[in-house]
Amino acid sequence: MQLFKPVSSEPVSGVPDMFHLRNCFDPQQVFDLTQLVVDRSPFRHMQTPRGYTMAAAITNCGVVGWVSDRRGYRYEPIDPETGTAWPEMPPLLFSLAQMAAQRCGFDDFAPDACLINRYAPGKGMSAHQDRDENDFTQPIVSLSLGLPARFFVQGSDGKGRSTPIDLASGDVVVWGGASRLFYHGVRPLKPGIDPVTGSCRINLTFRKAG
Numbered sequence: 258m259q260l261f262k263p264v265s266s267e268p269v270s271g272v273p274d275m276f277h278l279r280n281c282f283d284p285q286q287v288f289d290l291t292q293l294v295v296d297r298s299p300f301r302h303m304q305t306p307r308g309y310t311m312a313a314a315i316t317n318c319g320v321v322g323w324v325s326d327r328r329g330y331r332y333e334p335i336d337p338e339t340g341t342a343w344p345e346m347p348p349l350l351f352s353l354a355q356m357a358a359q360r361c362g363f364d365d366f367a368p369d370a371c372l373i374n375r376y377a378p379g380k381g382m383s384a385h386q387d388r389d390e391n392d393f394t395q396p397i398v399s400l401s402l403g404l405p406a407r408f409f410v411q412g413s414d415g416k417g418r419s420t421p422i423d424l425a426s427g428d429v430v431v432w433g434g435a436s437r438l439f440y441h442g443v444r445p446l447k448p449g450i451d452p453v454t455g456s457c458r459i460n461l462t463f464r465k466a467g
């Protein structure tokens with residue numbers, strides 16, 4: 258199965274070391290692989306350390322998965338909902354993430370975690386940094402599935418102008434280096450129906466956590 262379509266990577270203007278790869282995988286194939294994960298570790302709404310419920314529903318695959326609860330944010334080898342290990346990262350998804358990273362100059366990216374977010378219309382994600390990983394020299398590879406979304410990136414302090422990036426189903430963002438710790442988020446989703454996901458957007462972010 259040829260999952261990664263060879264595409265050119267487009268540097269995101271104004272954001273160093275961030276690349277947008279358009280239309281570089283088949284959404285149906287990635288959705289089917291995601292569904293195998295969700296069958297074993299279902300989507301759930303996690304609590305933030307301050308006691309709010311996160312707008313996006315979350316699950317994970319890989320050696321470790323990202324979790325949030327009253328104790329904080331961290332990576333855990335066990336899914337707290339099922340009490341067993343997170344589902345294995347599908348090898349095809351590992352390869353897809355690795356090839357996308359390579360295409361952008363990050364050789365030998367070996368993700369051990371994949372965080373899967375699902376957004377309903379009206380839901381988004383407020384500005385945050387991804388800083389729970391151990392090695393910030395490693396990039397994050399982000400796959401978008403389903404309804405389109407406006408992603409935004411701000412500077413290292415979360416202030417100032419934000420750069421919008423419109424993400425469609427099948428798009429990948431590769432992000433590392435100088436902007437690895439920049440604040441970013443997702444604007445509330447517009448309603449719609451996608452032929453693969455229905456009325457939602459799914460985002461998969463591959464990370465080297467450990």
Ligand code: MD6
Binds near residue numbers: 397399408430443462
């Ligand atoms: C999303 N993504 O696109 C949320 N973080 O739904 C993220 O928060 C994200 O796409 C780090 C790197 C890439 C991302």
Ligand code: FE
Binds near residue numbers: 385387
């Ligand atoms: Fe993030």
